[in-house]
Amino acid sequence: MSRQIALLRGINVGGRNKFPMAQQREVFAALGHKDVTVLLQTGNIVFADPGTPPGETARAIEARIADELGFPVPVLVRTRDELAAAVAANPFPQAEAEPKTLHVTFLSAEPARIAPLEALDTGAYVPDRFRLAGRELYLWCPNGIGRSRLAEAVSRARLGVTATARNWNTVTKLLALADA
Template sequence: MSRQIALLRGINVGGHNSFPKARQLALAESLGFRDVSVLLQTGNIVFADPGTPPEETARTLQDRIAAELGLTVPVVVRTRDELAAAIAANPFPQAVPEPKNLHVTFLSAVPADTSRLDALAPDAFAPDRFRLTGRELYLWCPGGMGRSKLAAAVSRAPLGVTATARNWNTVTKLLAVADA
């Protein structure tokens, strides 16, 4: 069975945009999604592919969240195969043993303008590194994300698309849920 994964941005983080796990499940099921699982509280919903393009599924979820909860929550959706391809494309395989230091930012589209990201001098942030590959931005910070100047610089480089990040643990667990 084909699956889609909805990645909600900025919910249940620091007490903002409260959207409990049980409510996420109920909302997805109210949209007619079948075989729904919610991983963690931070907005990772896996469900049977509803037969709509991921971009349309994202809009449907965003609209329903706004209507029912009054929250503006950006949503990025990937198919199971797109998620698997993002995992396979990891440009930093050496980072996998420390998965909390490797993040993938999922983008709603390939950015049209990457000039601000391209302007970042990689050597200035070593050993931290990043790479944009299509609709995924990989960020590896061996010393941790909290102290990383690169993580802060990358987050300030607007790409003009919806973006939401997950650490490597979450990314691989989402694929496992999609495959279950």
């Protein structure tokens, strides 16, 4: 069985879209996934899968969550190897010393519309930087994401794909769980 990682968007944030960890495990087990591990309560699930394509897995999870909870939850799924490749492709290795300053936004597909990102005057946001690499957008905010004007600008960019972000600590912990 291969390992997959589901990234759920917008659950248990600000008291909205509640989806407790125990229920997350139950939903994944009911879908036939084995060795289900939930990291944090915000929708980071590592599980064993018989090799179902990630897009198909995501659609099945989304449908089950909508049935169980009564509201839609966008789900992105990466294989263990895809997540490892995203970690290896980090364009800001110097940020790994302060992992809370580095974030990865996972995208459902490579965006066809990148003009909103290209239009950003990146010099106006120094020292913050970003880089789009396929289905991942890396954002490095050395002074913290909470005060970053670039983080706000990037999050407003309409790329025409579903996106969900995780900090570097979470990304590397998910990879470690997938390797366990």
